[in-house]
Amino acid sequence: MARDSKSKAVKKKGGLGRGLEALFEDETQNKETEEVQELELSAIRPNPYQPRKKFDDKSLKELSDSIKENGVFQPIIVRKSVNGYEIIAGERRYRASKLAKKTTIPAIVRQFNESQMMEVAVLENLQREDLTPLEEAQAYEMLQKNLGLTQEEVSQRMGKSRPYIANYLRLLTLPNKTKHLLQHGDLSMGQARTLLGLKDKDKIDDLAKKVAKEGIPVRKVEALVSEINAKKPRKKTNKKSAFIRASETQLSDKFGASVNISETKKGKGHLSIDFASSDELNRILDILGVNLDD
Structure with a gap:
């Protein structure tokens, strides 16, 4: 038929x-x-x-x-x-x-x-x-760029939540070799999204290849990402509290980007939001309600 x-x-x-x-x-x-x-x-x-x-x-x-x-x-x-x-x-x-x-x-x-x-x-x-997840992400990006829509407007037109749209758009920041694996079904949406948590972006392709070849489930990918991130040389800091880790997760979902919160002495701290392009920075500023044209 x-x-x-x-x-x-x-x-x-x-x-x-x-x-x-x-x-x-x-x-x-x-x-x-x-x-x-x-x-x-x-x-x-x-x-x-x-x-x-x-x-x-x-x-x-x-x-x-x-x-x-x-x-x-x-x-x-x-x-x-x-x-x-x-x-x-x-x-x-x-x-x-x-x-x-x-x-x-x-x-x-x-x-x-x-x-x-x-x-x-x-x-x-x-x-x-x-x-595919990558084609879906590209579709949302197309609506944003060609129709001049904000992320919020895209989410309303598509009947999806803003974090849902943001998480798909994040896939577009993956390196090309990893995008290829995602496009051809060698990586799942969950695996690809977890790989974005790598602080050293140059390591994404190698880990993606390993994940695809061995069929590593998302939970184990999360553990690998945490292990690799921990090996990165950095100043010694106190172990993050459960509250800080939960805050990082919620903010990452809200902004559709990696968020890091570090605590210093006397209750002070530092919050950083990663972005891979000027378009992604503008998207984050839009979420924060920052209009530089005012």
């Missing part, structure tokens, strides 16, 4: 803020008069804001075989562009149809602006089961 498993995925990834229905709402008021057209596949291009880079070959081949036998049951949705059409929703059906050597595909043409194109691409893919 050519229909993809979108409804099943929606149940698993439900609660995505406004949702696809809201984005389509204005465009579907004249739904009764919409016409399904057979468009040339050669005239159609993928959504330029598509966050998903990896399509499962086996699943795509199964859909392609079904399309050969039964055709495409659900039309894709496109918008008119300067040169042909751009896909709003349905790239998987488009790819499978090309694989099936089809020359046309049923489609509905709607008017969407750039902002709507981006949101539809992100929402449609977040509702799927096979989007």
Whole structure:
């Protein structure tokens, strides 16, 4: 059957803020008069804001075989562009149809602006089961940068908590070799997030390779990170209290960045927040409510 498993995925990834229905709402008021057209596949291009880079070959081949036998049951949705059409929703059906050597595909043409194109691409893919953690993080970053949204606004649109969005965005600060392992499923979200706790960022790739090769569970990764961090030469300090460690954990979740609290004599102390780029610094300042333009 050519229909993809979108409804099943929606149940698993439900609660995505406004949702696809809201984005389509204005465009579907004249739904009764919409016409399904057979468009040339050669005239159609993928959504330029598509966050998903990896399509499962086996699943795509199964859909392609079904399309050969039964055709495409659900039309894709496109918008008119300067040169042909751009896909709003349905790239998987488009790819499978090309694989099936089809020359046309049923489609509905709607008017969407750039902002709507981006949101539809992100929402449609977040509702799927096979989007990788890195692709999900890149989708949130895309919304922030291209639509000029704050982290809070992204969390509201996606129906997710701010720490949830922050933790995914932190994955983008991983070194490239570790990102590759995460993208290809050799590392889990939990393992990758734990690796970000390494104070010496140059050691992340080596430890990530070891974790992926040996299949080390998250708890043991946490122990390895603590052990490596402890070996780093530093001034002798008093052992951190449970309160300080808990405070570091809560602040790290809030800011989506590594936080260190050190105590000195007479009750004084020092708090530091790590950031890997100017974008990440601006995100932390936004959380703190600091506006340097005032």
